[in-house]
Amino acid sequence: MPFKDIIVSSRVRLARNVEGLPFPTSDIGGIASYKRVLEGATAAAGFEYTLANMGELPDIDKEALVERHLISKLLCEKGSAGAVLLSKDRSVSVMINEEDHIRAQCIKPGNELYSCYRSIVKYDKELAKHLNIAFDSQFGYLTSCLTNLGTGMRASVMLFLPALVFCNKTGALINLLKKNGVTVRGIYGEGSRYKGDMFQISNTYTLGVSEEEILSVVDKAVEYCMQEESIARKRLKEERGLLLEDEVYRAYGVLTNARLLDSDEFMSQISKLKLGMSLGIINFTQTEKLDEIVLSCQPGNLCCRVGRRLSDGERDLVRAETVREALVNLK
Amino acid sequence: MPFKDIIVSSRVRLARNVEGLPFPTSDIGGIASYKRVLEGATAAAGFEYTLANMGELPDIDKEALVERHLISKLLCEKGSAGAVLLSKDRSVSVMINEEDHIRAQCIKPGNELYSCYRSIVKYDKELAKHLNIAFDSQFGYLTSCLTNLGTGMRASVMLFLPALVFCNKTGALINLLKKNGVTVRGIYGEGSRYKGDMFQISNTYTLGVSEEEILSVVDKAVEYCMQEESIARKRLKEERGLLLEDEVYRAYGVLTNARLLDSDEFMSQISKLKLGMSLGIINFTQTEKLDEIVLSCQPGNLCCRVGRRLSDGERDLVRAETVREALVNLK
Numbered sequence: 051m052p053f054k055d056i057i058v059s060s061r062v063r064l065a066r067n068v069e070g071l072p073f074p075t076s077d078i079g080g081i082a083s084y085k086r087v088l089e090g091a092t093a094a095a096g097f098e099y100t101l102a103n104m105g106e107l108p109d110i111d112k113e114a115l116v117e118r119h120l121i122s123k124l125l126c127e128k129g130s131a132g133a134v135l136l137s138k139d140r141s142v143s144v145m146i147n148e149e150d151h152i153r154a155q156c157i158k159p160g161n162e163l164y165s166c167y168r169s170i171v172k173y174d175k176e177l178a179k180h181l182n183i184a185f186d187s188q189f190g191y192l193t194s195c196l197t198n199l200g201t202g203m204r205a206s207v208m209l210f211l212p213a214l215v216f217c218n219k220t221g222a223l224i225n226l227l228k229k230n231g232v233t234v235r236g237i238y239g240e241g242s243r244y245k246g247d248m249f250q251i252s253n254t255y256t257l258g259v260s261e262e263e264i265l266s267v268v269d270k271a272v273e274y275c276m277q278e279e280s281i282a283r284k285r286l287k288e289e290r291g292l293l294l295e296d297e298v299y300r301a302y303g304v305l306t307n308a309r310l311l312d313s314d315e316f317m318s319q320i321s322k323l324k325l326g327m328s329l330g331i332i333n334f335t336q337t338e339k340l341d342e343i344v345l346s347c348q349p350g351n352l353c354c355r356v357g358r359r360l361s362d363g364e365r366d367l368v369r370a371e372t373v374r375e376a377l378v379n380l381k
Numbered sequence: 382m383p384f385k386d387i388i389v390s391s392r393v394r395l396a397r398n399v400e401g402l403p404f405p406t407s408d409i410g411g412i413a414s415y416k417r418v419l420e421g422a423t424a425a426a427g428f429e430y431t432l433a434n435m436g437e438l439p440d441i442d443k444e445a446l447v448e449r450h451l452i453s454k455l456l457c458e459k460g461s462a463g464a465v466l467l468s469k470d471r472s473v474s475v476m477i478n479e480e481d482h483i484r485a486q487c488i489k490p491g492n493e494l495y496s497c498y499r500s501i502v503k504y505d506k507e508l509a510k511h512l513n514i515a516f517d518s519q520f521g522y523l524t525s526c527l528t529n530l531g532t533g534m535r536a537s538v539m540l541f542l543p544a545l546v547f548c549n550k551t552g553a554l555i556n557l558l559k560k561n562g563v564t565v566r567g568i569y570g571e572g573s574r575y576k577g578d579m580f581q582i583s584n585t586y587t588l589g590v591s592e593e594e595i596l597s598v599v600d601k602a603v604e605y606c607m608q609e610e611s612i613a614r615k616r617l618k619e620e621r622g623l624l625l626e627d628e629v630y631r632a633y634g635v636l637t638n639a640r641l642l643d644s645d646e647f648m649s650q651i652s653k654l655k656l657g658m659s660l661g662i663i664n665f666t667q668t669e670k671l672d673e674i675v676l677s678c679q680p681g682n683l684c685c686r687v688g689r690r691l692s693d694g695e696r697d698l699v700r701a702e703t704v705r706e707a708l709v710n711l712k
Contacts, residue, residue, distance in 0.1 A: 292640060292698070293641070296701075299639060302638055303631075303634030303636075303639065307630040309627035310624070367623070370627075
């Protein structure tokens with residue numbers, strides 16, 4: 051079973067702060083501090099980028115970026131004091147004045163943890179040439195929140211685990227991961243439920259471990275989850291056979307025909323379809339395209355598509371339209 | 382709105398018995414009686430026909446004929462003492478030794494009550510030339526059951542009333558029809574629930590009324606039901622608009638994709654689809670083809686399709702297959 055059927059995306063982010071400037075969480079600093087950080091962050095970018103100030107970006111565009119994990123909700127609330135620098139291909143995003151002066155991340159579809167790490171380290175090295183990064187020999191990188199002290203690094207991988215959810219095995223899995231220094235969240239961070247059978251796993255600790263150790267901890271956890279999910283999928287197919295086939299095709303039938311699709315039903319149906327595709331039940335090859343459909347059907351992305359804020363009812367209508375179009379093109 | 386969207390089929394049947402022969406419900410008579418009735422029934426047929434003795438016909442074929450309203454369950458139980466004569470196009474069926482010696486009916490898709498009547502009267506006139514039909518000047522045609530005395534005629538029409546069902550108006554309608562000498566049943570006779578939003582209406586009385594009066598009573602009832610259903614459909618479309626469209630397309634999505642379809646879900650989904658077609662929500666023209674799909678997906682007809690008895694699970698599988706094929710060809 052290819053990795054892409056289980057690993058949706060990989061992400062590595064670094065938290066950095068500038069020596070001598072107050073943390074962005076404090077009220078002091080203001081515009082002078084913002085300008086200095088921005089200057090350094092843009093100077094470090096050895097790639098084409100766009101820059102968006104949070105005071106100027108329309109709300110629906112902010113929401114769409116949040117849904118794609120390119121900025122955080124906290125940054126959106128910063129108004130003109132915050133900004134994001136986005137590489138043209140959107141793999142690198144640098145948040146300016148979020149919780150820390152700099153939150154630089156690299157995100158890629160599929161199993162790309164190490165490649166994300168290499169990309170973001172490259173940016174980080176450039177950054178150090180332009181800004182005086184706050185670093186303590188005992189505590190490592192100094193961060194606004196203590197939970198990020200040390201490496202200031204979070205390595206996370208989004209996993210699609212429908213068979214483990216079906217077999218009711220995710221509770222035990224999450225506990226096991228916790229004991230091994232891995233945190234598990236839903237698709238939209240802390241507290242978000244595991245919609246669409248998506249699980250975001252990342253390192254719990256940033257202090258007292260090296261960057262390589264963090265990558266290794268997360269990578270091993272990913273490996274373990276993949277094995278368990280593969281076994282569960284095989285068993286599911288063997289044991290449920292026709293019932294599973296029925297569910298998968300019904301999901302396809304609903305997604306390609308419904309005129310109204312609320313978020314919960316959409317996530318549940320697309321999960322079944324994706325599982326069916328990965329098990330060869332339904333003959334589509336490009337499962338990763340479904341991940342793009344998932345993102346493009348989140349509320350903010352739907353509003354962006356039509357260029358204005360939508361009511362709940364309108365959203366369900368536009369979501370259904372979007373899915374139909376996308377699936378027709380997929381076939 | 383064309384009639385065929387509401388009127389599924391029309392049927393007229395006559396009950397006749399041969400003077401001097403014991404009713405088939407008694408044990409007396411036997412083979413000699415059967416032969417004499419059979420001779421007369423076949424001699425009267427001025428059309429191409431096939432003849433099937435109930436002792437020889439496989440059970441699954443019997444079931445399929447019952448589902449198509451061409452024979453009754455009672456006839457099936459008669460074994461070699463009963464038979465059916467079927468015209469090539471299956472519009473005319475003559476049951477021999479069911480409750481009466483002869484039960485001759487004509488059944489046609491759509492609004493064809495009067496044309497069914499003319500066809501079956503033609504056969505009845507021929508029959509009288511070959512058999513001595515039991516007739517009393519006071520009671521009319523003598524029948525095995527008192528409820529058929531007089532004309533021995535039942536005129537019935539199968540109606541599709543999904544909008545009235547949705548608006549919860551069928552209870553009141555049925556009561557009103559009852560008061561006007563009209564009996565309402567489900568798709569498979571007395572006691573059968575109104576599956577697929579199908580209602581069979583027929584004359585309650587056969588005695589003390591003329592054949593023309595019976596036709597007129599049923600025809601008026603049909604006219605009334607059609608008007609009410611048309612109004613309800615229009616209102617439903619206006620008031621539910623998008624919700625209705627969503628339901629109709631979901632039904633189409635499930636019917637064209639499900640791998641397992643039980644009888645209840647099938648009837649409910651096909652009803653939604655048919656309603657959607659009749660309201661122009663979904664662009665199929667031939668609603669009457671859906672009525673054929675309904676018949677071909679009943680249990681006995683499914684068994685006939687594969688040529689053997691099927692378990693419940695197998696039936697749901699073959700039903701789903703049959704529907705998918707039929708709907709693909711429809712599009």
